[in-house]
Amino acid sequence: MWLTLVDLFLHGTLWSMLAIGGANVTLADIQRYAVDTRHWVTSAQFVTFFSIAQAAPGPNGMAVALIGLQAAGLPGAMVSIVAKCVPSSIVAYYVGDLLERRRQLPWVAAFKRGLAPITVGLFAASSIVLVRDVDTNIESVVLTIASTLVAWRTRLNPIWIIAAGSLIGVLRIMH
Amino acid sequence: MHTNDEAPLNPPMSDPTVTSDEAQRTPRPTLFGLFRAFFFVGLTGFGGVLPWTRRMVVERARWLSAEEFAEILPVAQLLPGPNVANIATLLGQRYHGAKGTLVALTGLYFCPAFVMVGIGYLYARWSAAPVTISLLAGLMPAATGLVIATSFKLVGSLPRTWRTAVFVVLPAVAVGILQLSLLGVLLTLGPLAVWLARRGAAQGH
Numbered sequence: 001m002w003l004t005l006v007d008l009f010l011h012g013t014l015w016s017m018l019a020i021g022g023a024n025v026t027l028a029d030i031q032r033y034a035v036d037t038r039h040w041v042t043s044a045q046f047v048t049f050f051s052i053a054q055a056a057p058g059p060n061g062m063a064v065a066l067i068g069l070q071a072a073g074l075p076g077a078m079v080s081i082v083a084k085c086v087p088s089s090i091v092a093y094y095v096g097d098l099l100e101r102r103r104q105l106p107w108v109a110a111f112k113r114g115l116a117p118i119t120v121g122l123f124a125a126s127s128i129v130l131v132r133d134v135d136t137n138i139e140s141v142v143l144t145i146a147s148t149l150v151a152w153r154t155r156l157n158p159i160w161i162i163a164a165g166s167l168i169g170v171l172r173i174m175h
Numbered sequence: 176m177h178t179n180d181e182a183p184l185n186p187p188m189s190d191p192t193v194t195s196d197e198a199q200r201t202p203r204p205t206l207f208g209l210f211r212a213f214f215f216v217g218l219t220g221f222g223g224v225l226p227w228t229r230r231m232v233v234e235r236a237r238w239l240s241a242e243e244f245a246e247i248l249p250v251a252q253l254l255p256g257p258n259v260a261n262i263a264t265l266l267g268q269r270y271h272g273a274k275g276t277l278v279a280l281t282g283l284y285f286c287p288a289f290v291m292v293g294i295g296y297l298y299a300r301w302s303a304a305p306v307t308i309s310l311l312a313g314l315m316p317a318a319t320g321l322v323i324a325t326s327f328k329l330v331g332s333l334p335r336t337w338r339t340a341v342f343v344v345l346p347a348v349a350v351g352i353l354q355l356s357l358l359g360v361l362l363t364l365g366p367l368a369v370w371l372a373r374r375g376a377a378q379g380h
Contacts, residue, residue: 014358015357016255016256016257017255017256018255018357018358018361019255019256019257020255020361021252021329022325023257024322024325025357026357027322028350028351028354028357029350029356029357029358032354032356036354047315048298048302048311048315049298050318051311051314051315051317051318051319052294052298052311052314053291054318054321055314055318056287056290056291056294057217057218057219057286057287057290058217058218058224058283058284058286058287058290058291059217059224059257059259059260059283059284059287060224060257061257062287062291065287065288065291065292065295066291066294066295066298069291069292069295070295074292077288077291077292077295078288081284081287081288081291084256084257084260084284085256085257085260085280085283085284086280087256088254088255088256088257088260088261089256089260089261089263089264089276089280091254091255091256092251092254092256092260092261092264092265093264093268093273093276095254096250096254096261096264096265096268099250099253099254100246100247100250100265103249103250103253106373106376106377107369107373108253109376110369110370110372110373110376111253111369111372112249112252112253113372113376114342114365114368114369114370114371114372114373115365115368115369116329116332116333117333117338117339117341117342117343117368118342118343118346118361118364118365118368119329120326120329120330120333120343121342121343121344121345121346121347121350122346122347122350122357123322123325123326123329124326124343124346124347124351125346125347125349125350125351125352126322126351127319127322127323127326127351128347128351128352129351130318130319130322130323131319131323134315134316134319135316135319139312139316140312140315140316141316143313143316143317143320144316144317144319144320144323145320146320147316147317147318147319147320147321147324148320148321148323148324148327149320149324150320150324151320151321151324151325152323152324152327152328158321161317161320161321162314162317162318162321164317165313165314165315165316165317165318165320166310166313166314166317167313168313169309169310169311169312169313169314170306170309170310170313172309172312172313173305173306173309
């Protein structure tokens with residue numbers, strides 16, 4: 001139990017710190033570790049938790065709370081949430097000032113420009129993981145394509161896309 | 176540009192519109208004010224909290240001007256960790272030091288933590304119910320589409336060079352298909368990508 005909590009904290013911290021450009025870039029790595037290595041959750045649970053977290057209010061990446069809950073109960077969820085924001089905030093607290101004064105340095109610009117394509121590659125990796133586990137039938141594929149197009153081509157708030165998807169899902173069994 | 180952190184509420188006076196803007200702004204948020212603002216950001220932030228943070232900090236609470244927010248945002252993005260948590264940290268620190276940071280962060284994660292734990296218990300209880308299964312069968316493909324759309328949008332913002340192509344494809348294959356560890360991939364590709372970007376800038380292209 002204690003080992004699991006320490007593990008959740010260390011990996012939660014790692015994922016939070018490595019989330020360059022958004023929490024969703026760490027999805028494939030969380031899947032690799034939480035599902036394949038540790039067996040805290042199944043593959044199906046993982047994508048479910050991730051999707052639920054997308055639909056819930058609050059910062060992205062809260063799926064780690066659900067994984068923590070599954071792995072070690074309430075303490076696991078709490079540890080995962082703390083790992084998500086506390087270590088990175090301690091860094092921000094101590095180096096934020098410094099960075100604010102130096103943000104015009106060429107290395108800072110190179111850092112952002114250099115990492116930008118990697119962020120995109122990691123979003124693509126997350127997409128691959130999700131498609132592999134979610135789009136296992138033709139209806140899912142169609143819904144994913146529709147959602148992609150609407151989110152890509154319009155400025156509609158994503159919550160409506162999630163709501164529409166859920167509604168389609170519920171209506172389908174009622175008829 | 177002003178970087179004086181001790182006096183964040185005194186923007187440069189060269190711009191005449193600043194004075195009227197200044198008059199409308201709340202002087203210095205109380206600890207409770209900080210908590211309340213980030214509490215609402217955490218509560219309402221559907222589909223990404225960053226726009227909501229901006230709305231709260233710039234338009235509603237008026238702690239920062241649009242320009243000041245535009246200055247703090249890249250710093251929050253450059254720091255490791257969630258951008259919105261970094262903004263909460265920096266603003267809390269600016270107004271009330273460590274206590275301010277603690278209060279802002281607690282406000283931000285208070286509701287989402289309860290909501291997620293609540294959902295976790297509901298899921299444990301109801302995950303086998305037919306209505307849950309069909310709801311998730313619609314929700315999950317929709318959520319997947321959002322991530323794919325983010326990839327597409329971001330690709331459009333990148334310069335069309337061989338370097339872009341290499342540094343998009345390599346991490347996508349390494350992490351998404353070969354399932355290598357993210358840490359290893361970032362430690363390998365990250366410094367290389369930054370170095371090449373720096374060299375490219377130094378050579379003027």
